[in-house]
Amino acid sequence: MAPTTFAVVGSGKRSRFFLRMAEAAPDRLRAVGIVSRNPERAPQGVLAVRTLDELLAHERPDFVAAAVPWPQMPDTARAVVAAGLPVLVETPPAPDLDGLRSLWADVGASGLVQVAEQYLLMPGHAARLAAVRGGIIGDPTAVHVCSTHLYHAVSLVRGLLGLDMDDVTVSARAFSAPLTDPLGFDGWRPDPAPQPRTRTIATLDFGDGRHGLYDFTENQWWNPLLARRISVRGTTGELVDDRIVRLVEPQAPVESQFVYRRLGIDLNLEGNELDHVSLDGRVLYRNPFRGTRLSEDDIGVAAILEATGAWARDEAPAPYPLAQGCQDHAISLAIGESARTGQDVRVAKEVWV
Numbered sequence: 001m002a003p004t005t006f007a008v009v010g011s012g013k014r015s016r017f018f019l020r021m022a023e024a025a026p027d028r029l030r031a032v033g034i035v036s037r038n039p040e041r042a043p044q045g046v047l048a049v050r051t052l053d054e055l056l057a058h059e060r061p062d063f064v065a066a067a068v069p070w071p072q073m074p075d076t077a078r079a080v081v082a083a084g085l086p087v088l089v090e091t092p093p094a095p096d097l098d099g100l101r102s103l104w105a106d107v108g109a110s111g112l113v114q115v116a117e118q119y120l121l122m123p124g125h126a127a128r129l130a131a132v133r134g135g136i137i138g139d140p141t142a143v144h145v146c147s148t149h150l151y152h153a154v155s156l157v158r159g160l161l162g163l164d165m166d167d168v169t170v171s172a173r174a175f176s177a178p179l180t181d182p183l184g185f186d187g188w189r190p191d192p193a194p195q196p197r198t199r200t201i202a203t204l205d206f207g208d209g210r211h212g213l214y215d216f217t218e219n220q221w222w223n224p225l226l227a228r229r230i231s232v233r234g235t236t237g238e239l240v241d242d243r244i245v246r247l248v249e250p251q252a253p254v255e256s257q258f259v260y261r262r263l264g265i266d267l268n269l270e271g272n273e274l275d276h277v278s279l280d281g282r283v284l285y286r287n288p289f290r291g292t293r294l295s296e297d298d299i300g301v302a303a304i305l306e307a308t309g310a311w312a313r314d315e316a317p318a319p320y321p322l323a324q325g326c327q328d329h330a331i332s333l334a335i336g337e338s339a340r341t342g343q344d345v346r347v348a349k350e351v352w353v
Contacts, residue, residue: 003030004309005061006088009052009076011036014067014090019043021302024292029305032059052083062312063088065116065305070095074103081107086312088114088304092151092329093322100326104352107322114308114318115325118300119152120159121307127258127277127285128232128239132160136256136279137234137246146215147228150332151325157204157212158328160232165327165353170345172202172214172338183222202335214335244279256280274299323352 003026008015011034022031033047033055042048049055052064063086066076074094080087093115094100107113120129132140143160145153158164175198182192197218204212220226232239237246242258258279264272273293277285289302310316327350334345 003028004306005030005032005059006305006309007032007035007052007055007061007064008067009035009064009080010067011038011041011048012067012069015065016043017298017301018065018067018305019046021294021298021305024294024298025289025302028289029302029309032061035064052079056083056085060085062086062309063114065308066090074099074106077103077113078106081110081112084112086112086114086308088116088308089322089325090116091325092332093325094329097330097333100329101351104322104326108352113322114311115320115322115328116301116304117152117155117320117325117328118297118304119148119156121303122300123260123274123277123285123287123296124242124258125156125230127279128230129160130284131239131244131258131279132232132234133162136237136244137232137239138236140232140234141209142211142213142231142233144213144215144229144231146220147230148221149216150335151328153214153216154204154212154328154331154335155324156230157214161206161210161212163206163210165323165349166206166210167346167348168331168334169205170202170331170334170338170347171205172200172335172345173342174198174200174339179217179223180225181219181223183224184219185222200335200339202338204331258284326350326352 008018008031019031022029031046034042035049035052035055036042039048039050064080065088066073067090068076073089077087077089094103119125140161143157145156176196178194179197180192180194181197182189199217202214217226229241244256245253248254256279258277260277261275263270263275274287276283289299304319307319311318330347330350334347338345
């Protein structure tokens with residue numbers, strides 16, 4: 001099978017995430033070039049041009065991945081759609097609510113825009129989603145995410161609850177306290193003395209008893225002193241991180257554990273990466289990029305790239321349509337507004353619903 005082909009607009013940090021995936025899995029993903037106002041910033045060995053027309057004159061990819069700053073994202077999406085190409089935009093699709101509405105008005109009907117929301121494609125979350133959808137804890141009613149921020153966390157909540165565009169009432173509060181924060185995106189910090197860090201906690205009330213609990217502290221992604229937690233409560237049991245307890249018959253609660261088969265441990269010479277995730281002897285998730293040694297987050301990014309290519313070629317359903325990304329960010333904006341004002345914020349039916 002020919003690899004998925006894509007072009008990247010932008011030459012900053014986010015574009016390098018996409019390019020690394022193509023470098024790690026060249027038989028599955030191929031970057032045909034970069035469009036940048038500063039082509040000299042592009043990595044060596046990748047075609048770099050200033051305009052999309054120049055790139056299309058060289059080769060027409062399956063889709064274009066937009067990796068530009070927030071304010072530029074909507075115009076980049078509009079330009080790619082105007083060229084008749086599918087586009088994968090970064091999260092969020094636009095910075096604010098007016099921007100989301102305007103973007104939807106301009107390109108929503110085209111059906112050409114997907115969003116690079118990878119969290120439910122990461123191995124652990126994908127296995128949890130498979131278990132929940134399989135009914136192991138009954139009907140899911142509540143999700144607690146203490147791991148990642150805003151739209152990513154909202155995506156996890158909505159996905160694990162099985163919600164689409166349901167109205168939601170958001171109630172958020174922010175707290176500041178000293179915290180040691182020794183490791184960031186750019187590496188270890190020489191002076192890890194405690195500094196004020198903000199923690200935001202929010203309830204997301206979707207009605208009918210279905211709700212989410214959002215809990216995020218600044219730099220929780222990389223701070224090794226902060227745990228990352230996720231739980232899903234259902235009508236007959238609960239999933240907490242990698243453990244499940246559920247009632248299988250009267251007076252018989254049963255516990256199970258997700259098992260991650262990792263290669264390269266002790267005398268295993270199969271590689272050095274995740275192989276699969278199982279539960280009760282049944283494999284729920286297999287690493288689709290085995291042999292690449294990608295991290296779990298990178299696996300999610302590579303998976304959304306490949307899924308977007310399959311969708312663009314009409315070989316698979318849409319992986320994460322623009323409407324879903326807009327809904328995620330609308331709710332995340334409500335979290336921020338509620339935390340600032342101390343008032344509940346309701347997200348009702350929007351133009352993309």
